[in-house]
Amino acid sequence: MGTTISGATGIDKVQDGTIVNADINSSAAIAGTKLVMPAGSVLQVAHYTSTITNGTSTSVEPTNSAGIVLGILHITPKQAGSSFIVTATWSYNWTQVNNYECVNIWLGRKIGTGNQSAPFTEIKKIFTDYNGADNGANDIYRRPNLVFIDAPSYSLGQTISYEQRFGSGRGSSNAYPVVYARNHSSMPPPNIIVQEIAG
DSSP states (O other): OOOOOBOTTOOBOOSSSOOOGGGSOTTOOOOGGGOOOOTTOEEEEEEEEOOOOTTOEEOSOOBTTBSEEEEEEEEOOSSTTOEEEEEEEOOEEEEOOSTTEEEEEEEEEEEESSSOOSOOEEEEEEEESOOTTOOOOOEEEEOOEEEEEEOOOOOTTOEEEEEEEEEEEESSSSOOOOEEEOOBTTBOOOEEEEEEEOO
């Protein structure tokens, strides 16, 4: 048992080397870096909303250097060994005029010191609105969501950056359709939300 130290107010300090709730003043500010959250805890949430101009168009398939860039989200992990719940939403319209046409949604990731910039490594590329031989020439408006758990390898102090793109697609040798990004009151803009989850 340590020696009791009493101040002018007569408040006893920690005596046995173990800090418990009763030893911490209710107004004390504990730095987050001093805390280790249990596995499964949400450590932070980062998000961005695209500022893409409504009606921006492309007929190019998305890659890490092509298609329409909707934005980049940056997150610097607070703990080692975390996973990240990524929720991404796209907002677009297009008209199918030939068989086997579609839209491609795309996500890339890059890890390094500070906010990262292109080129990014592709981690998701997914066909959407693929109707095979149906060429009904419908004006299709969509806001698809993609939710997944990402568990990249990183070191504390590094930043994980996610890039969101979209573009045209096709399932055969037909021409690529024109696709349009949407950002207005009835078709809200694309966005990404990333949650860091303690490992």
